[in-house]
Amino acid sequence: MRFADRAVPILLAAVLIDTIGFGIVIPVFPALITRLGQVGIDEATRIAGYMLVAFALAQFVAGPILGSLSDRFGRRPVLIASMLSFGIDYALMAAAPSLAWLFLGRGIAGIAGAIYGPASSVIADVTPPDRRSAAFGYVSAAFGIGFVIGPALGGVIAGLGPRAPFVAAALLALGNAAIMAVAMPETLGREHRRPFVLRDAHIVGAFRPLFDQRIALPLLAVAFLWQLAHQVYPATWAFWATIRFAWSPGAIGLSLAYVGLIMALVQALLVAPVIGRIGDRRALLIGLATGAAGFLAMAIVTAGWQVYAVMLVGALSGFVGPAVNGLLSRMVGPERQGALQGGLGSLGSVAAILSPLMMTQTLAAGVEHGFPGAAFLLAGLLALAALLIVAGRVRGPAPLPAHP
Structure with missing residues (x-):
């Protein structure tokens, strides 16, 4: 595997380490919330949804700001500062004496974790436009591998409390943070930097250069609907698996490790050759179709082994993110990549604000009415809507890169 710049493998390693840290804590959230809040698992599901909203709201505000700051000062200092903040925040949550502290910790994590813009901009800085979808696939693969290691490790460490x-x-x-400070070079040349303007550091300002592109708005709608659907996993997985199959934290961690592994394999080994052969649009259609099928099948599984089989099919949904991001990144110049990627992160945060409320409440209502798969049914319908948009509106040649 060859990379366009030595910053890329360092960035991928940083994404991997960061995702391991994020994944480690997932299996223990149900137990920690029930203990601190002195509530049952059904009420803990709702509380977890509110925490995800707090996290996402902070990311919504911070995403375009961090992306624009990286367009002004470079990617490296913003990424390092975010990692330092993450470390302090996890330490805060480790000592949390109440649910209020956990909520505060999730808010800080949302601000520090709004690094989608700077991280993805490193890829856009050093990768030619026609190879960006594959490169974004490697970033997604690093996330997947992190979720292989993180939740599995978290399930083991949970034995200590x-x-x-x-x-x-x-x-x-x-x-x-220490590794990045020592080893990671800056990828945004000073000639491509632009002034930071606070009034433009928001989601509308981030997407303004796209508004005259014919397929941009449909692609943004697809990205939003897909993110709404995909949030069913972080929002409900630990609770759904506990309710549906009485899985332990260790079993939950292993299931997340499995899905992380197969997603990482798809994104590391299939994204580049498939998109290179059939193009972004067709890969996007395949990703959305298999993703929708996976959600709908998950809604009706009756045994744990079926979950693993469905995940195998749904792994091809790993084409969606790299294909959308690759198409959109071609529409702006290097001086706007941070803002664009931060805007995409902010769009994801809007989905992460709305979807946990939708998914956790749908799960709880479904359990009350004897249908614990209700949240996955909703996710499948959202993915089908995105598929119809691509089939009907995203046509014609890929957009050309915008001039600075």
Whole structure:
């Protein structure tokens, strides 16, 4: 595997370490919330949804700001500062004496974690436009591998107590910051930097250069609907698996490790050759179709082994993110990549604000009415809507790169 710049493998390693830290804490959230809040698992599901909203709201505000700051000062300092903040935040949550502290910690994590713009902009800085979809696939693969290691490790560390994974995550984040400070070069040349203007550091300002592109708005709608659907996993997985199959934290961690592994394999091994052969649009159609099928099948599974079979089919949904991002990144110049990627992160945050409320409440209502797969049914319908938009509106040649 050859990379366009030595910054790319360093960035991928940083994404991997960061995702391991994030994944470590997932299996213990149900136990920690029920303990601190002294509530049952059904009420803990709703509380977890509110925490995800707090996290996403902070990311919505911070995403375009961090992206625009990286257009002004470069990618490296913004990424390092975010990793340092992550480390401090995980330490805060490890010591949280109440649910209010956990909510505060999730808010800080949302601000620090709004690094989608700077991280993806490193790829756009050093990769030719026609190869960006594949490169974004490698970033997604790093996330997938992180979820292989993180939740599995979290399930093991959970044996030391529900706070132990947060300590491990803090150490990983601080170590990540140190590695980036020592090894990662800057990828945005001074000639491509632009002034930071606060009034433009929001989601509308981030997407303004796209408004005259014919397929841009349909693609943004597809990205939003897909993110709404895909949030069913972080919003409900641990609770759904506990309710549906009485899985332990260790079993939940192993299931997330499995899906992370197969997604990473798809994104590392299939995204580049498939998109190179059939193009972004067709790969996007395949990703949305298999993703929708996976959600709908998950709604009706009756045994744990069926979950693993469905995940195998749904792994081809890994084409969606790289294909959309690759198409959109061609529409702006290098001086706007941070803002664009930050805007995409902010769009994802809007989905992450709305979807946890939708998915957790749908899960809870479904359980009350004897249908625990209700949240996955909703996710499948959203993915089908995105598929119809691509089939009907995203046509014609790929857009040319915008002039600076």
